[in-house]
Ligand code: SIN
């Protein structure tokens with residue numbers, strides 16, 4: 245008997261990480277081209293920049309935002325700001341395709357009614373990493389995080405509630421969506437240094453969109 249007949253396709257399956265966290269393999273594949281066009285439009289209005297941490301370190305990930313609120317960091321701390329500090333203007337709007345994808349992914353992961361008001365756009369080039377952290381600057385921690393991977397593959401580190409807890413190494417590829425919320429909402433996570441490579445639609449680059457309900 246061929247059990248594969250009854251299994252979901254290899255590209256699109258739900259891979260639970262722990263209670264409250266799942267990787268939806270290939271969930272954003274059909275939307276990827278539209279997302280990349282929208283990201284170009286965002287970056288034209290609010291260019292990628294390297295933020296400085298409160299401790300004075302320049303982050304290697306290039307960042308920008310879309311939506312009513314944008315995540316920023318400087319010597320004063322981390323915060324959500326309705327205005328791009330570089331231009332003094334509001335962040336570019338969240339495209340309907342973004343809102344739809346984020347809501348659908350959250351629902352698929354068991355979090356109904358997710359309406360993000362912030363989308364952090366992270367750009368990685370080979371060598372770029374994101375050190376272990378918690379997403380905890382959002383007002384309502386009852387809302388999940390929806391994280392969309394595009395371009396070059398990366399290794400996502402998914403840890404526990406303590407920084408020192410053992411981390412799982414989760415490969416994330418173009419079109420994968422990771423969602424964490426509920427009991428997993430404050431788990432530490434990060435991204436290992438991006439390996440060199442070439443992606444057909446993004447070249448030597450990975451882009452990650454993280455959708456949050458910040459305000
Ligand atoms: C983040 O934690 O903000 C980004 C995670 C990722 O790039 O996959």
Ligand code: FE2
Pocket residue numbers: 377378379433
């Ligand atoms: Fe994060």
